[in-house]
Amino acid sequence: MMSGYRCRLLIIALLSMQANHLNSVGSKVSRVQMRFTKEDVCKEALKKVNPVESCPSDKISIQERSRILNCKDIRDSCSSEELVFHCVSSGDKIVEVCAPRYYLDGKYCFKFDEETGRVIPDYQVFCQECPFQHYSNDSVTYTTCSKSIRR
Incomplete structure (x- = not known):
């Protein structure tokens, strides 16, 4: 003893x-920092940043808002992928934006970076319910992430 x-x-x-x-x-x-070159900046995404009061909360609303922003028809030299609908925080506001998807290994929400025109991980917002591996455009479907961007 x-x-x-x-x-x-x-x-x-x-x-x-x-x-x-x-x-x-x-x-x-x-x-952890993201590093992008000038060629990596998504100029088209920066043109289509739409401040909103709240994010859509169901798949039908997400599809409708994506159709309105016309994400599938936007092409940008910053990514070989098509741009997809996101509803995320950006500074002190909520924005809808068409941006490349980001694949994350980690349980965090996402935010829009106005310097690069990209959606990046928000390492300040841990998401217990998020799967360890998930795409940025799915972030709005997790309660933790959608609550973190409601003002």
Whole structure:
């Protein structure tokens, strides 16, 4: 059996190790940066940013808003993929935009980056219900992500 002093030392050591691990994980997440060249900027996406009050909440509404924005007919040299409908945060507003899909390994929501015209992971908004691997245009269907962009 361990003495009270040894037990306290062990607890302090374990807590210290856990705190160091959490700090290192947090710093790795905050240092993740996307790097794009000038050719990677989606100029067409930047032309079609539509501020809205709220995002659609069901598949039919999402399809309708996508049809209105006409995403499937927009071509941009920033991506070989077609641009698809997104409803995400952008700064302090909610926007609908046609942008390339982003495939993410991680449980995070997405945001629109006005510098690159792309939808990128929002590492400030963890999404417990999101699958570990998911596409950016599905983000609006997860309650955590849709709540994070409601104002």
